[in-house]
Amino acid sequence: MIDKKLHNELNSFSHLWKDGTTLAKQGWDKVAKERKSINDIHRICIEPYVNENTNVLEIGCNGGGWTKKMLHANSFVGFDALSSDHTGFWRNILPHDNIRYVQVKDFECGELENEEIDYVFSYDVFCHISYSGAKAYLKNLYPKLKDGTNLFVMIADIDKYKDDNGLKKLLSLSGFDNLQEFVDDYDGEAKNGRWFFYGLDRFCEAIDESGYTLISRDVMGELDPRSPTVHFRK
Numbered sequence: 001m002i003d004k005k006l007h008n009e010l011n012s013f014s015h016l017w018k019d020g021t022t023l024a025k026q027g028w029d030k031v032a033k034e035r036k037s038i039n040d041i042h043r044i045c046i047e048p049y050v051n052e053n054t055n056v057l058e059i060g061c062n063g064g065g066w067t068k069k070m071l072h073a074n075s076f077v078g079f080d081a082l083s084s085d086h087t088g089f090w091r092n093i094l095p096h097d098n099i100r101y102v103q104v105k106d107f108e109c110g111e112l113e114n115e116e117i118d119y120v121f122s123y124d125v126f127c128h129i130s131y132s133g134a135k136a137y138l139k140n141l142y143p144k145l146k147d148g149t150n151l152f153v154m155i156a157d158i159d160k161y162k163d164d165n166g167l168k169k170l171l172s173l174s175g176f177d178n179l180q181e182f183v184d185d186y187d188g189e190a191k192n193g194r195w196f197f198y199g200l201d202r203f204c205e206a207i208d209e210s211g212y213t214l215i216s217r218d219v220m221g222e223l224d225p226r227s228p229t230v231h232f233r234k
């Protein structure tokens, strides 16, 4: 049984990202002109790992902005808290037998077969997931992954997030007016697509507890100025 807090969290996005995120709506080339980092993330986290034999899971695929860079894989599963109608996924992605979109109702990963997946990507998603949710995903994903699976997950870490204007916006979304209280509330209630700053130390502790091996705490480093992307492996 999913607990009430996580159930509310999954339902808290229902008014957000209608018809897709900026990346899904505007497309890669337009967004890459302003956010050069997406090309770097693709070059470092996706290109070397995804080929015609790969079985991909993308967590938080939304309208398929990143998905388009992984469609040459053997199979693709996209998890999202929102329906495909809401995110516009199938309006952007040509339906195919080897592509599945799953609107998740919990963090159990019960829609996946054991050892079905051998690559996981998630960008701009775990920052919207509370620490309990992140830990539940890490634990429940484990049996669904083949040995050797590479996982790339971007998370929020206050030590890297140095954009004052961005922080002001995140604070006001969350309803906090004190930054430290907001950061300390890393396992609090979801609201308005707020962020959860549990940070690298806690996330790495959770990946260790679930049995994964840490490869890099922040594979993007300076190339992604605001948030770390953690590379780990089953």
Ligand SMILES: C[S@@+](CC[C@H](N)C(=O)[O-])C[C@H]1O[C@@H](n2cnc3c(N)ncnc32)[C@H](O)[C@@H]1O
Pocket: 010, 013, 017, 021, 022, 023, 024, 059, 060, 061, 062, 063, 065, 066, 079, 080, 081, 082, 087, 104, 122, 123, 124, 125, 128, 129, 133
């Ligand atoms: C800011 S959007 C990012 C979408 C996409 N990754 C991108 O970069 O364009 C966050 C997405 O994560 C989804 N999401 C939030 N919590 C989730 C969860 N626990 N499982 C799956 N998707 C989730 C939201 O519904 C939303 O589509």
